[in-house]
Amino acid sequence: MYKRKIKERIYWLGAVDWDRRLFDSLIPLPDGTTYNAYLIQGSGKTALLDTVDPPLADELMAQLASVDKIDYLISHHAEQDHSGTIPLVLERFPEAKVVVSPRAKGMLMDLLRIPESTFITVEDGETLSLGDKTLKFIHTPWVHWPETMVTYLEEDHILFSCDFYGSHIATSDLFVTDQGRVFEAAKRYFAEIMMPFRGIITKNIEKLKAYNIQMIAPSHGQIYDQPAWIMNAYEDWVMGAPHNLVVLPFVSMHGSTRMMVDRLASNLVDKGVRVELFNLAVTDIGKLAMALVDAATIVVGVPTVLAGPHPLAAYATLLANALRPKAKYLSIIGSYGWGGKTVETLAGMIPNLKVEVLETVLCKGIPSEADYDALDKLAGVIAEKHKENDFR
Numbered sequence: 001m002y003k004r005k006i007k008e009r010i011y012w013l014g015a016v017d018w019d020r021r022l023f024d025s026l027i028p029l030p031d032g033t034t035y036n037a038y039l040i041q042g043s044g045k046t047a048l049l050d051t052v053d054p055p056l057a058d059e060l061m062a063q064l065a066s067v068d069k070i071d072y073l074i075s076h077h078a079e080q081d082h083s084g085t086i087p088l089v090l091e092r093f094p095e096a097k098v099v100v101s102p103r104a105k106g107m108l109m110d111l112l113r114i115p116e117s118t119f120i121t122v123e124d125g126e127t128l129s130l131g132d133k134t135l136k137f138i139h140t141p142w143v144h145w146p147e148t149m150v151t152y153l154e155e156d157h158i159l160f161s162c163d164f165y166g167s168h169i170a171t172s173d174l175f176v177t178d179q180g181r182v183f184e185a186a187k188r189y190f191a192e193i194m195m196p197f198r199g200i201i202t203k204n205i206e207k208l209k210a211y212n213i214q215m216i217a218p219s220h221g222q223i224y225d226q227p228a229w230i231m232n233a234y235e236d237w238v239m240g241a242p243h244n245l246v247v248l249p250f251v252s253m254h255g256s257t258r259m260m261v262d263r264l265a266s267n268l269v270d271k272g273v274r275v276e277l278f279n280l281a282v283t284d285i286g287k288l289a290m291a292l293v294d295a296a297t298i299v300v301g302v303p304t305v306l307a308g309p310h311p312l313a314a315y316a317t318l319l320a321n322a323l324r325p326k327a328k329y330l331s332i333i334g335s336y337g338w339g340g341k342t343v344e345t346l347a348g349m350i351p352n353l354k355v356e357v358l359e360t361v362l363c364k365g366i367p368s369e370a371d372y373d374a375l376d377k378l379a380g381v382i383a384e385k386h387k388e389n390d391f392r
Ligand code: FEO
Pocket: 077, 079, 081, 082, 144, 145, 163, 219, 220
């Protein structure tokens, strides 16, 4: 892609990664992604905001071929999908200074071996003049790493938000054109990247309310020229109450656990509770993470294998613990053949979750009538809890 004009002397640069299907060797990217960099040419100085993932460095360097000078290279976030091409940019523009938060400086020295003399560090709220355009740096830790900051371009009211408000979609659209599609991708992105840091993100959201933000230009996905909806969505994901939703990640080896999950799910729906089932043998982990954003209750369906939980259920439990969703209740159901420590093992894997653990239901072999009765009772308890809390 060639560089693209956003506003007078403000350009999108970067790369669309149509092919990528996995991030951090962990996160599925069903729709690819983009690495957005931005060029701002003030009346006196020129700044480049972020770079691209190194495998696509040639695209950025080609876009910079016609640029005479870069005075400042703003690095919002040290992760390599944005910072990895900084060394190449510095080779081409050796006079450029890398502008970072104090914490990012050390991280970039560690990750990319950039010499210390190259950096200018900026404090929270500090400004940098490009002449007729002014960059204001706002420290926003943990969106996505602790060093992360964003830039507010004062005269044009644009927030360059890096990972914050980003979405993984490869498209030729510069601006958001399909709000539904971007909502889905941004929610997936939030679930996988941001959800563990909800507490501190609340503070970042509050901090940004002081600014008249008319456009958000993230480092992944399309630019929001009407940013209110994504800011409102973040408020709900971060601070809103859980929804009247039970998420059931499960795995079944010979069908018994599946029978239990289906029985519980049917009962919950009958009682007015929404459910989402994820068969862990085939599920997209990103879809599960998205559902966890809203879930009030998580019920793990797990067979016992080799005296412990099925490894797929253990993986999903570990993931839920790491993502720290706002769910309030959790239960474990499943089948076993002759014994084991499935419940104890899984219960020990969720220290980060602030949940009340409800009655578990384990059955030997296929579920009996007594097991079904226990599942019906569990559905009633969950429905009652959701009602008490007014989860909607
Ligand atoms: Fe897109 Fe945390 O890097």
